[in-house]
Amino acid sequence: MAKSQTELRPLGKSVGRKEDPRFIRGMGRYIDDIVLPGMLYMSLVRSPYAHARIKHVDPSAALEAPGVKLVITGEDLAAMDLAWMPTMAGDKQMVLATGKVLYQYQEVAAVIAESREQAEDAAQLVDVEYEPLPAVVDPIQSLDPDAPVLREDREKKSNHIFHWEAGDKEATEELFRNAPVVVKQNVRFPRVHPSPLEPCGCVADYQSSTGKLTWYVTSQAPHAHRTVLSMVSGLPEHQIRVISPDVGGGFGNKVPVYPGYVCAIVASLKLGRPVKWIESRTENISSTGFARDYHMTAEIAAEEDGRVLALRVKTIADHGAFDAAADPSKFPAGLFSIVTGSYDFKESFVEVDGAYTNKAPGGIAYRCSFRVTEAAYLIERVMDVLARRVGVDPAELRKRDFIRKEQFPYQSPTGWTYDSGDYEKTLDLALEKIGYEELRKEQAEKRARGELMGIGISTFTEVVGAGPSHTFDIMGIKMFDSAQIRLHPTGKVLARLGVRHQGQGHETTFAQIIAEELGLSTEDVLIEEGDTDTAPYGLGTYASRSTPTAGGAAALCGRRIRDKAKKIASHLLEAGEDDVVWDGVSFSAKGLPDKSVTMKDIAFAAYTNVPEGMEPGLEATYYYDPPNLTFPHGAYIAVVDIDKGTGAVKVRRFLAVDDCGNVINPMIVDGQVHGGLTEGFAIAFMQDIPFDEDGNCLAPNWMDYLVPTALDTPHWETDRTVTPSPHHPIGAKGVGESPNVGSPAAFVNAVVDALAPLGVEHIDMPIFPWKVWEVLREHGVNK
Amino acid sequence: MRTYQGDFFIDLPRPTVWAFVTDPHQMGSCIPDLLQLDVESETRFRALVRVGVGPVRGKFNLQTELTVTEPEKSGELSIRGGGMGSRVDMKTKLTLSDTENGGTKLDWRCDAVISGPIASIGGRLIDNEAKKITEKMFANLRESLSSVSKQAAAASADTEEPGSTD
Numbered sequence: 001m002a003k004s005q006t007e008l009r010p011l012g013k014s015v016g017r018k019e020d021p022r023f024i025r026g027m028g029r030y031i032d033d034i035v036l037p038g039m040l041y042m043s044l045v046r047s048p049y050a051h052a053r054i055k056h057v058d059p060s061a062a063l064e065a066p067g068v069k070l071v072i073t074g075e076d077l078a079a080m081d082l083a084w085m086p087t088m089a090g091d092k093q094m095v096l097a098t099g100k101v102l103y104q105y106q107e108v109a110a111v112i113a114e115s116r117e118q119a120e121d122a123a124q125l126v127d128v129e130y131e132p133l134p135a136v137v138d139p140i141q142s143l144d145p146d147a148p149v150l151r152e153d154r155e156k157k158s159n160h161i162f163h164w165e166a167g168d169k170e171a172t173e174e175l176f177r178n179a180p181v182v183v184k185q186n187v188r189f190p191r192v193h194p195s196p197l198e199p200c201g202c203v204a205d206y207q208s209s210t211g212k213l214t215w216y217v218t219s220q221a222p223h224a225h226r227t228v229l230s231m232v233s234g235l236p237e238h239q240i241r242v243i244s245p246d247v248g249g250g251f252g253n254k255v256p257v258y259p260g261y262v263c264a265i266v267a268s269l270k271l272g273r274p275v276k277w278i279e280s281r282t283e284n285i286s287s288t289g290f291a292r293d294y295h296m297t298a299e300i301a302a303e304e305d306g307r308v309l310a311l312r313v314k315t316i317a318d319h320g321a322f323d324a325a326a327d328p329s330k331f332p333a334g335l336f337s338i339v340t341g342s343y344d345f346k347e348s349f350v351e352v353d354g355a356y357t358n359k360a361p362g363g364i365a366y367r368c369s370f371r372v373t374e375a376a377y378l379i380e381r382v383m384d385v386l387a388r389r390v391g392v393d394p395a396e397l398r399k400r401d402f403i404r405k406e407q408f409p410y411q412s413p414t415g416w417t418y419d420s421g422d423y424e425k426t427l428d429l430a431l432e433k434i435g436y437e438e439l440r441k442e443q444a445e446k447r448a449r450g451e452l453m454g455i456g457i458s459t460f461t462e463v464v465g466a467g468p469s470h471t472f473d474i475m476g477i478k479m480f481d482s483a484q485i486r487l488h489p490t491g492k493v494l495a496r497l498g499v500r501h502q503g504q505g506h507e508t509t510f511a512q513i514i515a516e517e518l519g520l521s522t523e524d525v526l527i528e529e530g531d532t533d534t535a536p537y538g539l540g541t542y543a544s545r546s547t548p549t550a551g552g553a554a555a556l557c558g559r560r561i562r563d564k565a566k567k568i569a570s571h572l573l574e575a576g577e578d579d580v581v582w583d584g585v586s587f588s589a590k591g592l593p594d595k596s597v598t599m600k601d602i603a604f605a606a607y608t609n610v611p612e613g614m615e616p617g618l619e620a621t622y623y624y625d626p627p628n629l630t631f632p633h634g635a636y637i638a639v640v641d642i643d644k645g646t647g648a649v650k651v652r653r654f655l656a657v658d659d660c661g662n663v664i665n666p667m668i669v670d671g672q673v674h675g676g677l678t679e680g681f682a683i684a685f686m687q688d689i690p691f692d693e694d695g696n697c698l699a700p701n702w703m704d705y706l707v708p709t710a711l712d713t714p715h716w717e718t719d720r721t722v723t724p725s726p727h728h729p730i731g732a733k734g735v736g737e738s739p740n741v742g743s744p745a746a747f748v749n750a751v752v753d754a755l756a757p758l759g760v761e762h763i764d765m766p767i768f769p770w771k772v773w774e775v776l777r778e779h780g781v782n783k
Numbered sequence: 784m785r786t787y788q789g790d791f792f793i794d795l796p797r798p799t800v801w802a803f804v805t806d807p808h809q810m811g812s813c814i815p816d817l818l819q820l821d822v823e824s825e826t827r828f829r830a831l832v833r834v835g836v837g838p839v840r841g842k843f844n845l846q847t848e849l850t851v852t853e854p855e856k857s858g859e860l861s862i863r864g865g866g867m868g869s870r871v872d873m874k875t876k877l878t879l880s881d882t883e884n885g886g887t888k889l890d891w892r893c894d895a896v897i898s899g900p901i902a903s904i905g906g907r908l909i910d911n912e913a914k915k916i917t918e919k920m921f922a923n924l925r926e927s928l929s930s931v932s933k934q935a936a937a938a939s940a941d942t943e944e945p946g947s948t949d
Contacts, residue, residue, distance in 0.1 A: 041934075045868070046868060048865065048868055048869050048870040048898035048899025048900075048902075049870065049899075050898075104898065104899070104903065105903075122867075124868065130870070132872065132896065132898070154924070233812045282900065282903075282904065458886075546882075605849075692902070693784065694784060694896055694897075694898060694902070696897070696898060696902040696903045697903045698903055698907075699899075699903075700903050700904060701838075701904055703904075704907065775910060
C-alpha cells in the first residue's frame with residue numbers, strides 16, 4: 001500500500017505517485033490535448049518507395065483542395081537552406097526529400113489545412129513522380145563493394161558509415177591463440193520499435209508580434225531540442241520556448257528531432273498561425289526512431305572449466321538511411337563495449353561497423369542506455385553457449401566468472417570503471433528465491449518423460465547515467481543535469497529539473513529526494529519539468545540517466561539550500577553556526593534539542609527575518625556533473641514450458657532480482673521493473689520489423705508489430721539487493737531500463753535450455769511459436 | 784518484386800486471341816472492379832479501379848501500355864499507377880502459342896513491384912489478393928473470349944448454312 005504523503009523522511013518509502021490521480025482519471029495533458037485559437041493541421045506526404053529518384057513534385061491539385069493553406073516541398077525547404085538537418089549522431093538527414101527518397105514512408109511534402117481531415121485528404125492530391133531504384137535492406141549486402149551507393153550526398157562513396165573498436169586487439173588474439181576452449185555464436189538483435197502509446201507530435205506557435213516561437217512537443221529532451229532548433233533555424237534561442245507536456249510514453253522514441261517537427265515550425269513561421277502535427281500509428285512505427293538491428297558475432301576464449309579469458313565481438317549495425325542514432329558524439333556504437341558484462345575477462349576486442357540501408361533511421365531507442373541492451377543480450381546468450389560447451393551449469397559458470405565484490409571499482413578491458421556491485425549475492429538470492437535446485441530436478445524428470453521445460457538465467461550489468469561531461473556530449477552539449485529549488489515563505493517548495501519524465505514518476509521520486517534533504521514531506525514539494533522557459537538546462541530523460549544525474553542535482557541542490565538554512569537557523573536559535581545541528585527534520589542548538597526550527601520556520605524567516613547582511617530568499621540551482629556512470633546489475637531467471645504440438649512457449653515463472661543501489665521508492669522501482677520486463681518479453685517473443693526485398697516495411701501497425709496485452713504478459717516476481725553507488729549523492733544508480741536490458745537473454749536462454757536435449761544451441765528473437773514449431777520438426781519432434 | 788504466373792487454353796485460333804488481347808477496349812474491360820476506362824490510343828489506356836487489401840481501401844489510377852514483342856505471338860503489358868500513397872508497377876508478359884486442336888495457349892507472367900501502405904500494411908494479405916485479382920482478370924478474359932468464340936461460331940454458322948439456325 002502506498003504510504004501517506006505527509007510523512008517526513010520519505011526517502012526509500014513507497015510513497016504513492018503524485019502524478020497518478022490525473023493520469024488514471026484521463027486528465028493528463030498530452031500533446032494532442034493542446035488546442036490553440038486559429039490552429040491549423042499538418043499532414044505529411046510520404047514515399048511509397050524505399051529507394052527512388054524524385055522526378056517532380058506537383059502540389060497544385062492539393063493547393064486547390066478545400067481548406068488548404070500551404071504545401072511545403074523539399075525544394076521549398078532547400079530555398080530556405082532547411083532541406084537537410086543535422087542528426088544527433090553527427091550525420092545529416094533530409095527534412096523533406098529532394099532528389100531522391102531513401103526509405104519507405106520518408107517525408108516528401110507537408111500539407112497544412114484548416115482541419116486534420118482536409119490536410120490528410122489534400123496530401124493524397126500531391127502528385128509526386130518517382131523513378132524506382134533498387135532497394136538495399138540488408139546491411140551485410142549494403143557493405144558489399146558492388147552495392148548501389150545510397151547516400152549520394154556524401155563524399156565517401158560507400159554505404160559504410162563508421163568503424164569503431166574498443167579493447168586490445170593483439171592481447172585478445174594472443175589469448176585466443178592459446179585458449180583450450182573457444183566458442184562462437186552469431187546472434188541477431190532484431191529491429192524493434194518502442195511504439196509508445198502516444199505517437200510523436202507537436203504544435204508550433206509562432207507569434208509574429210513578439211517574434212517568439214512556442215513549440216509544444218512530446219519530447220524527452222526539451223532543452224536539447226531548443227538548442228538544436230536554434231542552431232538549425234537561426235532563431236535566437238531566447239525566442240524559442242519548448243514545452244513538453246505530459247508524455248504518453250517515450251522509451252527513446254522521443255529523443256530525436258523528426259522532419260515533421262521542422263515542417264510544422266516552418267509552416268507556423270510562414271502562416272503566422274499555430275500548426276499542429278500528430279503522427280498516425282503507422283507513421284510512428286515506420287519512420288521514427290527504431291531500436292537495435294544489430295548483427296553480432298561473439299567468440300569467447302576460455303579454460304576447460306569455463307573460466308573466461310577473452311571476448312571477441314564483431315558487429316554490423318544497420319542504421320537505416322541516415323545515422324540518426326542519438327548516441328553521445330564520441331560513441332558511434334553507444335556504450336556497446338560494456339559487452340564484457342559481469343564477467344572478469346582478461347582481454348576483449350570489440351568492433352562495430354555501421355551501415356546505411358533503405359530503411360528508416362534511428363537505432364538506440366527502446367529503454368536502452370545507448371546499445372547496452374544489445375551488449376547485455378549478446379554476452380548473456382553466449383555465456384550460456386559456453387556453459388553448454390564445457391558442461392557446467394549456467395549458474396555455476398557465471399559464479400566462476402563473475403567480477404568479485406572486492407574487485408570494485410573494476411577496470412573493464414574495454415575501458416569502463418564499474419562503480420560497485422555484488423554479483424554473487426544477487427544471483428544467490430535469485431537462485432534461492434526461485435528454487436533453482438528443485439527446478440533442475442523437475443526439469444530432469446520432465447526430460448526423462450520427453451517434456452520440454454527450460455530455465456534461463458541472465459546476470460547482466462548495465463551502464464547508465466551519462467555524463468560525466470568530460471566523456472559524454474550530444475552535438476557538443478555536455479551531459480550534466482540540473483535542479484532548481486525554490487522555497488516559498490510558507491515552507492512549500494517548487495522544484496524544477498532539466499530532465500523530462502514520461503512515466504518514471506519524477507513528480508514523486510524527486511519530491512522524495514528534495515523532501516528528504518529539507519526535512520519536509522513529498523506533499524510539500526511540487527516538481528515541474530518540461531518547460532524550457534522555467535526549468536534549468538538539462539539533457540533530458542533517457543538512458544536511465546534522470547536519477548544518476550538530475551537526482552544527484554536535486555539532492556545536492558537541497559543541501560545547498562540547507563547550508564543557507566543553517567545560517568538562518570543559527571540566527572533564529574541565537575546559536576553559533578557551528579553549534580547548530582540538523583537531525584533530518586529540524587535544526588537545533590547542540591545540547592538544546594527542545595528548541596528547534598524546521599525548514600518551514602526558516603523559509604518564513606528567509607523572506608521576513610534574515611540575519612543582517614544576508615541576501616533574502618531561499619532558493620538554489622545546482623548543475624550536477626557526475627564523476628562517473630553508474631553500473632546497476634541484476635540476476636533474472638525465467639522458467640518456460642514448451643508445447644510440443646504448437647511450439648508455443650509459456651513463461652511459467654519469471655524472477656527479477658535487481659540491484660540499482662539505494663532505492664528512492666520501492667513501489668516505483670517495482671513498477672519500472674514490471675513495465676520493462678513486459679517490454680523485454682515482447683522483444684523476446686513478439687516484436688520484429690521485417691522488410692521485403694523492395695524495402696516495404698512489413699510491420700508498420702499494431703496488427704503486425706505486436707504490443708503485449710495483460711493476457712500475454714506473465715506474472716512478474718521481483719526482489720532486490722542493494723549495493724549503493726559510491727559516488728552518487730544518495731547512492732542510487734537508475735533502474736528504468738534494467739528489465740528491458742536484462743530480460744531478453746533470460747527468456748531466450750530458457751527456450752534454448754528447453755530445446756537443448758534436441759541439440760539446439762541458439763534461436764534468434766523473436767521466438768514466435770511457428771519458429772519453435774519449425775525447430776521441433778527439424779529435430780524430428782512431431783513430424 | 785513479386786512474380787505471379789499461369790497459363791490457360793482458349794478454344795480460338797491464335798490471331799483471334801491476339802486481336803482480343805491487344806485491343807484496349809476489350810482487354811481493359813476485363814480488369815476486375817473497373818470503375819472507368821479511358822482508351823487513349825491503340826496501345827494505351829487508363830483505368831480507374833477499386834482496390835482493397837486488408838485495411839487499405841480506395842481507388843487506383845492505372846496507366847497501361849502495350850508493347851508488341853512479336854506480332855500475334857507475344858507482347859508486354861506495362862501497368863503503372865496507384866493511389867492512397869501506394870504504387871504498383873507491373874510488367875505482364877503474354878505469350879500465345881498454337882495448340883494441337885487449333886486452339887491457343889496463353890502463358891502469362893507478371894512481375895509486380897508493389898509499394899506503399901498497400902504493400903506494407905496489406906503485406907500479409909497481398910499475395911492472396913493479387914491471386915484473386917489475376918484469377919478474376921483471366922476469368923473475365925476467358926468469359927469475354929468465349930462470347931467472342933460463340934459469336935464467331937454463330938457467324939461462321941451463318942455464312943456456311945444460311946437460314947439454318949433455330
